[in-house]
Amino acid sequence: MHSRSPASRTGRPRSAAADAAILAATREALVDLGWSKLTLGDVATRAGVAKTTLYRRWAGKNELVVDAVAELFDALELPDRGSLAADIEGVVSQFATILTLPEAKSGLMAVVAEATRDEALRERVRASVVDRQKRLVLQGRARAQARGELPPEPDPGAAARTVDLIFDMVAGAVVHRTLVSGEPVDEEWVHGFTRVLLNGLAQKPAGSV
Amino acid sequence: MHSRSPASRTGRPRSAAADAAILAATREALVDLGWSKLTLGDVATRAGVAKTTLYRRWAGKNELVVDAVAELFDALELPDRGSLAADIEGVVSQFATILTLPEAKSGLMAVVAEATRDEALRERVRASVVDRQKRLVLQGRARAQARGELPPEPDPGAAARTVDLIFDMVAGAVVHRTLVSGEPVDEEWVHGFTRVLLNGLAQKPAGSV
Amino acid sequence: MHSRSPASRTGRPRSAAADAAILAATREALVDLGWSKLTLGDVATRAGVAKTTLYRRWAGKNELVVDAVAELFDALELPDRGSLAADIEGVVSQFATILTLPEAKSGLMAVVAEATRDEALRERVRASVVDRQKRLVLQGRARAQARGELPPEPDPGAAARTVDLIFDMVAGAVVHRTLVSGEPVDEEWVHGFTRVLLNGLAQKPAGSV
């Protein structure tokens, strides 16, 4: 998350409670104000913490918001509903639910926007948010293979590329639907989307289209 | 784009050249500074215009950036490559190319982020960017139907929903690939994505997968 | 006092009222807080002015305080009491009275202290305060010469050195009495001091001592 000079033994140790308070206050401020009107001074006040304490731990607004938002996605889990399609529908719905939280949508898109000009930030987003949730795709595939719904992957390279493609498609579509189109991710949409995704993936050969 | 009080007949008319200069200056500033460090004073200076002139025409940074960025996407067109798959691949590549422009990615995502808290802004984004490009989906479908690749749509409601779904999937996946994953949208990825999309759409029944 | 780029004809002109309000607010803040606790933000607030307005006109706290304090000494004038001794006693008393004002003592000594490390500031103090009041010495001598109490000065160089010496002695003694010794400059002290000064100056030859 953030670190200080390695293994300082002397001096007063940093308050562990402050970290949690700051991240919670950040999410609260995102709800109330949104990203662009969120100020670090306000976050510090909400957290009952001095501005210096905040700056001692995070380099700036972007890094802070990434950490605050990333925690939200840890709530995601792959439900076991008996079929791959049902499992996917479940996790897509969860994802959409999180994305409707004001603290998630306002913060996430803003840091993605900032990350277009800040390689370190983009890496932080990927590590904290994207890669951390790729576990869901891997878990889903493993479970489907155990059920016999999917064949084992012979080529590890192709398998990794497919995971990335799936993640781009799932995350991208849900984010676009929610934030750009501004339409609800309801059961019907989830069903339609999942059908297209799974059918598309099932047809390995580029076939007759 | 922006308007003035309806019947202003007297006085010096607004400079038409100023509009174009301001939008160009905005894109230039997006390239140099990114959204968050872009200031309206700087844009005015770059455009050789007083700050007052700028504020008389746009309400603020968000509105200005939407207009500046929206123009970029008008360059998109559906190529006629002989098959639906090839046409889609062409337009996806074009879209990805535009998204690699610094002025597009930095600006677009930022206004989407801002739009999560500003309904009027989201409407402006949707009108200026999203809906304006939906023509591509409609055009592609019409052409494919003319070629006999797709059957005519009997149900207009379902047809509209499918257009929306396709748009969410295409735009979402490309944006996610480019901005979040930070991986290139190369020929291989475009091919894989298009295959999944078209195969998925072709299999109407939720079938045996 | 302070200046901007020479002859700016365009743009909104600086508010003349703001200058006066700021200097008055500075003196008020000196009374309430003293030099070391005076903050420019507070002065701006008291003056009903934004901090930027203040910084646009003065480089910092020192320059501002010099200007604010210098105005106080413009109230000094040489009374015509009929004899040189009486005139001097009058002006010394006036000077002592001004030095008992909190805004004067707190501010004046502090800028003198700061000026020990800032040649430009020392020059400003000398120009705004010291040299401006040397008129009193010159005026006193001229009047005494007119009365026949003092002979005309044959040597201009020696005359200037004597003016400086007198100023150092008068100002130095009163300041020291007031601020360092912390004793009142009462009639008795003024009388004693003036007697020593005038008798000392009257005995041109280094005499019998």
Place this chain on the structure above:
Amino acid sequence: MHSRSPASRTGRPRSAAADAAILAATREALVDLGWSKLTLGDVATRAGVAKTTLYRRWAGKNELVVDAVAELFDALELPDRGSLAADIEGVVSQFATILTLPEAKSGLMAVVAEATRDEALRERVRASVVDRQKRLVLQGRARAQARGELPPEPDPGAAARTVDLIFDMVAGAVVHRTLVSGEPVDEEWVHGFTRVLLNGLAQKPAGSV
């Protein structure tokens, strides 16, 4: 100078070396930074001491600087040059020399300025600096009386007032010449000043001037 709770018999005693190191570091910092930019954290670092150690011994910056500067004036002594005038010229020159030290001028004036709003501080300045050096005036008068240059003082009250007046005049004039006028206290000035002072004091009656 400073004290701790009266009867602390147990526990580690305070380091005597730390006191000296801190005062020396304070003077060093005054030279390098001047009073206003001197920070206690920096002094502690220079002294190789923790900030806590410093605060345990001095209440704040003002008290510390008074103590650091006061030591400088202990170097003053009344030379025996054979006549009162020569003795005075000697001590005035010494005083002026000390006042040219950056650590003296910057620090002394600043604490005098602060003392205008802090009675306890002014008392500390008077006790540590002023009264401690009044010995020079007393010593000079005693020596002059022994030589027969001055008559014995019949009235002790008047004598004390004269001592104060002399001190105000000497210290005041030298300080003003050095710090405000910014002119050197050279032999000529010392000679002129001493002549005026002694001649003035010699003429007891307020006479014909």
Place this chain on the structure above:
DNA sequence: GAATAAACGAGACGGTACGTCCCGTCTTAGT
């Protein structure tokens, strides 16, 4: 020589002010 108790270094803490930057508005004179 072990226990005690205070001083010590280090550095985090809540807080205040700094001087700068930009906001969006206004007040000029000029086009």
Place this chain on the structure above:
DNA sequence: ACTAAGACGGGACGTACCGTCTCGTTTATTC
């Protein structure tokens, strides 16, 4: 009526110190 110029009131920035606190460690003195 519009324009360029630039001052205006206001608010947040990120930094520097303040004086306090909480640690683990060191060092005399007292049992």
